[in-house]
Amino acid sequence: MLVGLGVDLVAVPRVRSELARDPVGFKNSLFTAREIAECDLLIRSAQQYAVRFAAKEAFLKALGTGAPNTGAFRQIEVLKQGQSRPRIVLHDAMAHEAESRGVRAISVSLDQRREWAVAAVILEGV
Numbered sequence: 330m331l332v333g334l335g336v337d338l339v340a341v342p343r344v345r346s347e348l349a350r351d352p353v354g355f356k357n358s359l360f361t362a363r364e365i366a367e368c369d370l371l372i373r374s375a376q377q378y379a380v381r382f383a384a385k386e387a388f389l390k391a392l393g394t395g396a397p398n399t400g401a402f403r404q405i406e407v408l409k410q411g412q413s414r415p416r417i418v419l420h421d422a423m424a425h426e427a428e429s430r431g432v433r434a435i436s437v438s439l440d441q442r443r444e445w446a447v448a449a450v451i452l453e454g455v
Contacts, residue, residue, distance in 0.1 A: 332432050332452040335390030337383040339446045344382065345375035359385070359402045361420075367410065379446035380439045381407040387450040388417055388435070394426060407437070415439050417450065431455065 347355045356365050359382060368377040384407040404423035409415035417435045419427055427435075431454035438449045 330431075330454045332430060332454040333391035333393055333450075334452070335387035335392070335450045337386035337390065337448055339379045339383040339386070341376050341379045341441065341444050341446055344379040344446075348375055348378065361403055361406045363408060364406060367408065373441075376441040376443075376446060380441045380448060383446045384415070384417065384437055384439060384448035384450060387437075387448040388452075391450045391452045392427060392430060392432070407439075409439065427452070 356378070360368070360378065364381055368374045368381065371377050382402075385402050385405045388405050389401070401423060404420045406418040406420065407415060408418060415437050417437050419435075430452075432452045433455055434453040436451040436453070440447050
């Protein structure tokens with residue numbers, strides 16, 4: 330059963346600008362240590378941060394709650410190691426919120442180009 334569907338589009342230059350302005354603050358307010366480690370290993374890290382941000386926004390849209398605070402973004406972890414399929418791992422309040430809404434499976438699709446990053450998230454229940 331479909332619980333929710335969310336899509337988000339992020340401009341990579343905007344993320345690149347935030348990374349140049351305050352890299353530590355930007356990263357630490359929105360991303361987990363594992364996400365930061367994954368993104369920083371790659372040549373086009375701004376694109377990686379942008380597509381993960383898009384996935385977090387798409388997840389919140391699919392859940393239908395919006396972000397209660399910026400800390401919520403760190404409770405939504407978007408992982409993609411190498412050629413593996415991307416996945417979303419939820420922590421703390423976000424995990425409880427998704428469970429209370431009947432979410433049993435999360436599918437995520439990511440794509441990025443030089444200027445744009447897009448993510449789509451499907452939430453499924455029983």
